[in-house]
Amino acid sequence: MDKESGYKKLEIYNLSHELAIKVHKMSLELPRFETYEEASQIRRSSKSISSNIVEGYALRKYKNEFLHYLYRAYGSSEETVEHVRFLFESESLKDKNIFEELIKRYLELNAKLFQYIQFVEKEFEKPSFLKEPSEEYNT
DSSP states (O other), X not given: OOTTSGGGGOHHHHHHHHHHHHHHHHHTTSOGGGTTTHHHHHHHHHHHHHHHHHHHHHTTTSHHHHHHHHHHXXXXXXXXXXXXXXXXXXXXSXXXXXHHXXXXXXXXXXXXXXXXXXXXXXHOOOOGGGSOOOHHHHX
């Protein structure tokens, strides 16, 4: 499978994966006392976004399951924004540029996730290779 196939072709996946890497690296620079507090939480929530997109994509034959995982990804993205804000406001994250970049990029991701969810809700169609076989196939 090449890089641009499956879920890897989704902009929401690529952006969420890239941001999770940035958050992971940023979290390793936080004060030591945050290791098991906000640092751990933000790593989990940020990685949950792309993981839920991947799992939902694998189950896209079922519209409701697909949407379930996309909404979970959206929720994890909103949660990550809250953790970034906690870290900055508590002064554990001191770099204002990193804070502003992460907030900007996560808000962009949230908007793209919400648009994708709306698209799936309105335009969902099973991929042709996942549709039920025809009657001819069953005989």
